[in-house]
Structure formats: C-alpha cells, structure tokens
Amino acid sequence: xxxxxxxxxxxxxxxxxxxxxxxxxxxxxxxxxxxxxxxxxxxxxxxxxxxxxxxxxxxxxxxxxxxxxxxxxxxxxxxxxxxxxxxxxxxxxxxxxxxxxxxxxxxxxxxxxxxxxxxxx
Amino acid sequence: xxxxxxxxxxxxxxxxxxxxxxxxxxxxxxxxxxxxxxxxxxxxxxxxxxxxxxxxxxxxxxxxxxxxxxxxxxxxxxxxxxxxxxxxxxxxxxxxxxxxxxxxxxxxxxx
Numbered sequence: 001x002x003x004x005x006x007x008x009x010x011x012x013x014x015x016x017x018x019x020x021x022x023x024x025x026x027x028x029x030x031x032x033x034x035x036x037x038x039x040x041x042x043x044x045x046x047x048x049x050x051x052x053x054x055x056x057x058x059x060x061x062x063x064x065x066x067x068x069x070x071x072x073x074x075x076x077x078x079x080x081x082x083x084x085x086x087x088x089x090x091x092x093x094x095x096x097x098x099x100x101x102x103x104x105x106x107x108x109x110x111x112x113x114x115x116x117x118x119x120x121x
Numbered sequence: 122x123x124x125x126x127x128x129x130x131x132x133x134x135x136x137x138x139x140x141x142x143x144x145x146x147x148x149x150x151x152x153x154x155x156x157x158x159x160x161x162x163x164x165x166x167x168x169x170x171x172x173x174x175x176x177x178x179x180x181x182x183x184x185x186x187x188x189x190x191x192x193x194x195x196x197x198x199x200x201x202x203x204x205x206x207x208x209x210x211x212x213x214x215x216x217x218x219x220x221x222x223x224x225x226x227x228x229x230x231x232x
Contacts, residue, residue, distance in 0.1 A: 037221075046123055046210065046223055046224070046225055046226045047159075047167065047210055047212075047223040047226075048223070049220055049221040049222075049223070062220045063218070063219055063220060064220075096166055096167075101172075104214075105154050105155055105213075105214045106155075106172070107155075107157035107169050107172040107173070107212070108157070108159075108167070108169065108212070109169045109172070109178065111166040111167055111168070112166065113165070113166050114166050
C-alpha cells in the first residue's frame with residue numbers, strides 16, 4: 001500500500017519561500033510509471049493542481065503558478081519536494097502531495113493527509 | 122477558478138439515489154479526457170472514488186457509479202448512507218489551460 005506524508009513548516013512569512021517535502025513509502029518513485037503531484041486547497045474552497053514531477057526529474061507546472069514553483073525529486077530518499085516563492089496570504093492553504101496515474105491524464109490515486117501552511121507575519 | 126461546474130449541494134434520504142453533475146467544455150471533458158471523481162470526508166484528504174469515467178478502485182462500493190457523455194460527466198450514489206456525507210469533486214485535464222482541472226465541488230447531505 002503506497003503512503004505519502006507531507007512535512008514542512010506550518011507558518012511562512014509573506015515574501016518568503018514555502019518549502020514542503022513528501023515522503024513516499026510502500027512504493028519507489030524511481031521505479032517509474034507515475035507522476036508525482038502537489039495539489040492545494042484553500043480554506044473552505046476547492047482543489048488546485050500545482051504541478052508534477054516524473055521520476056526522471058521532468059516537471060510540469062500549473063501555468064498560473066509556474067513563475068513561483070519548483071518541484072524536485074530525491075530518489076535516494078524516495079521524496080519529492082515543493083518550493084513556492086514570494087508567498088502571500090493567498091497561498092495559505094492545505095497542501096497535498098499525491099501520486100498521479102500511469103498515464104499523464106490518469107487519476108490521483110494516493111494522497112497524503114495534507115499539511116496546512118499559513119502565510120502570515 | 123474552476124472550469125468544471127458542479128452543483129453546490131445535493132441531498133437525499135437514506136436509501137435514495139442522488140446524482141452529481143460535472144459540466145465542462147470542448148477543451149476538457151468534451152475533448153475526450155477522462156473524468157475522475159474524489160470523495161472528501163470532513164477534515165480528510167480526497168480519496169479516489171471513480172477513475173476513467175466509470176471505473177471503481179478496489180474497495181469502493183458498487184453503490185457509486187460514474188458516466189460521461191459529451192462535455193459532461195455524472196456521479197451517482199444509490200442506496201445513500203449516512204457515511205456518504207462528504208464533498209465530491211470531479212477532475213479532468215484541460216488542453217486550453219494546459220493543466221489538470223477540478224470541479225467546484227458538491228456537498229452531499231444525508232437527510
């Protein structure tokens with residue numbers, strides 16, 4: 001059973017960089033075949049896809065966030081990470097990591113429990 | 122801003138059937154991209170409920186079913202149970218926006 005767990009600071013100051021890590025267990029990122037995504041949910045709102053990374057390191061980002069987002073992978077630790085720069089209060093959200101499908105339009109079949117990140121001074 | 126539109130809420134008595142619509146456009150559902158559905162219980166992460174328009178992952182009761190036609194998709198819950206009270210989201214890919222898109226979400230209430 002694949003499990004994902006987000007970790008990182010729960011409070012980030014405005015203009016700083018939000019950094020989160022997703023640790024994957026029960027399956028290896030480097031075995032390939034899946035796209036690993038970050039998704040966020042603003043308080044009381046819907047879901048917004050942020051971007052994904054493939055085990056090879058290739059990435060694809062939501063065009064509306066692309067200028068501020070970097071997703072990286074560390075296959076030796078079976079982790080992938082999110083950096084979101086120049087954050088504002090509008091970036092306050094629950095951030096989820098999730099495994100995407102074997103095809104690029106496949107479903108997000110495993111999710112982390114989510115971590116709330118608040119942007120505030 | 123969501124490009125897949127869902128009704129904000131639906132409700133039904135225990136045992137009844139409810140349906141949730143997901144309306145898209147020619148650049149997402151109508152373009153042939155698969156629709157997936159997620160159930161989000163209060164305070165928890167979304168859980169995959171239906172994938173590839175109409176397929177259930179292992180462990181999902183057959184009370185849940187999905188369909189797709191044209192630029193829309195639907196999720197049906199038959200034999201509604203109290204444990205089905207949750208938010209439900211559809212999801213697909215949009216070629217014009219070049220990103221995955223989620224529906225606006227529907228809250229299901231069991232009366």
